[in-house]
Amino acid sequence: MEGNKIILDDKTKIIVVVIAVLIILFPVGYSVVAFAIAPSAQPFLEEADGEPCVRDLKYMRHNHWVLLKKVRDEVIHEAKQAEVKLKDCRKCHKSRERFCDKCHNAVNINFNCFDCHYYP
Amino acid sequence: MxxxxxxxxxxxxxxxxxxxxxxxxxxAASHGEGETLSTQLGMVVDIKKCLDENVRRACASACHLEHNVPEIPDTAEEIKWIWSEDYKTVFPDQAHARTADMYKDKPVLVLCNQCAKPACAKVCITGATFKRESDGIVMIDMHRCVGCRFCIAACPYGARSFNFRDPRPALARKGTLREDYPTRVKGAVEKCTFCVERLREGREPACVEAVKQVPGGEGALTFGDLSDPDSEVSRLLREKHTICRRVGLGFGPNVFYIV
Incomplete structure (x- = not known):
């Protein structure tokens, strides 16, 4: 029985423990490092030219779809005048590729506005 | 007790x-007889004036151009908002063996009747089709339509069309794709909306505007608020004898025909 026992000296024990700890921590460390060195998750959007937007930049970045859906329901269901129209958007945000698609692709969101509404 | x-x-x-x-x-429930909307838009069609083919063609082409309605030759898949049908098909309960020659087998201009109690809205499973209370238009919220086609089966006037294919290629082929009006997608149902987008801007529906340009078409179509006693449509309805399509079904059509 005694012959089968693996006997490690202190130095080897420390090395084994260090390797084990490194393996365990690898996933966490990898994401931390990758996140730190990766380029910004936000795609670079160029400045739209034209008049100021209907809402401020921060609101539009995070909630433009809330606004569009609100206006959509108001126009169709309550017969109100449209506060903003998609065709007004394209006056400043001239290209769908450079504005809409760029972000939506980066965050992997599928949307179908342009199946019906024309946007160049 | x-x-x-x-x-x-x-x-x-x-x-x-x-x-x-x-x-x-x-x-007497929610869709009862007594319930009337504060505004109900409606149309009066003068059948005699619409016997002229130019008048009918002008309406249809103006409407279909305005709303990106593709021209599909296959009648099984065609899409129409305003079109012509035989007198006996339009008024099956009016036509008889001795119908006047003037109307017998003659085409009549037809469109969505914007019913007071629309069957299409009742059967809609997603609430995409609804009777709008502010103006009485039977609207389709295209964002909600799932294309089940219950409404097509329910509508007794055949006013609804289904998009069996993407309409854009057909429009692009003809070069009539308008950028300021949305197209539909494959699998959506569409119909006449009394040109809501034009009404919003204070303009008349495209068909009404188009007939005025055609010689002899003046007054072929009259559009207005039926609930306003002073409107042109109300005056016409008071003065002339008008008929409606399939009144017996009880859906309360709001398109009237002067015979």
Missing amino acids: KGIGFATAAAGLGFSFPLLRALASSG
Whole structure:
């Protein structure tokens, strides 16, 4: 029985423990490092030219779809005048590729506005 | 005592069974006769003036151009908002063996009747089709339509069309794709909307505007608010004898025909 026992000296024990700890921590460390060195998750959007937007930049970045859906329901269901129209958007945000698609692709969101509404 | 007991029991049942509740208050419920909207837009069509093919063609082409309606030659898949049909098909309960030659087998201009109690809205499973209270237009919220086509089966006037294919290639082929009006997608149902987008800007529907340009078309179509007694449509309806399509069905069509 005694012959089968693996006997490690202190130095080897420390090395084994260090390797084990490194393996365990690898996933966490990898994401931390990758996140730190990766380029910004936000795609670079160029400045739209034209008049100021209907809402401020921060609101539009995070909630433009809330606004569009609100206006959509108001126009169709309550017969109100449209506060903003998609065709007004394209006056400043001239290209769908450079504005809409760029972000939506980066965050992997599928949307179908342009199946019906024309946007160049 | 027994009667009261029964009534209470029936009311109790009614609360748990919507169908029973609907039966108990049949007719007078939400879609009852007495209920009228504060505004109900409607149209009066002069059949005589619309016998002229140019007038009818002008309406249809103006409308279909305005709303990105593709021209599909296959009648099984065609899409139409305003079109012509035989007198006997349009008025099956009016046409008879001795119908005047003037109308017999003659085409009549037809479009969505914007019914007071639309069957299409009742059967819509997603609430995409609804009767808009502010102007009485039967609207389709294209964002909600799932293309089940129940409404097509329900509409007795055949006013609805289904997009069997993407309309854009057909429009692009003809070069009539308009950028300022949305197209539809494959699998959506569409119909006449009395040109809501034009009404919003204070303009008349495209067909009404188009007939005015055609010689002899003046007054072929009159559009206005039926609930306003001073409107042109109300005046016409008071003065002339008009008929409606399939009144007996009880959907309350809002397109009237001067015979």
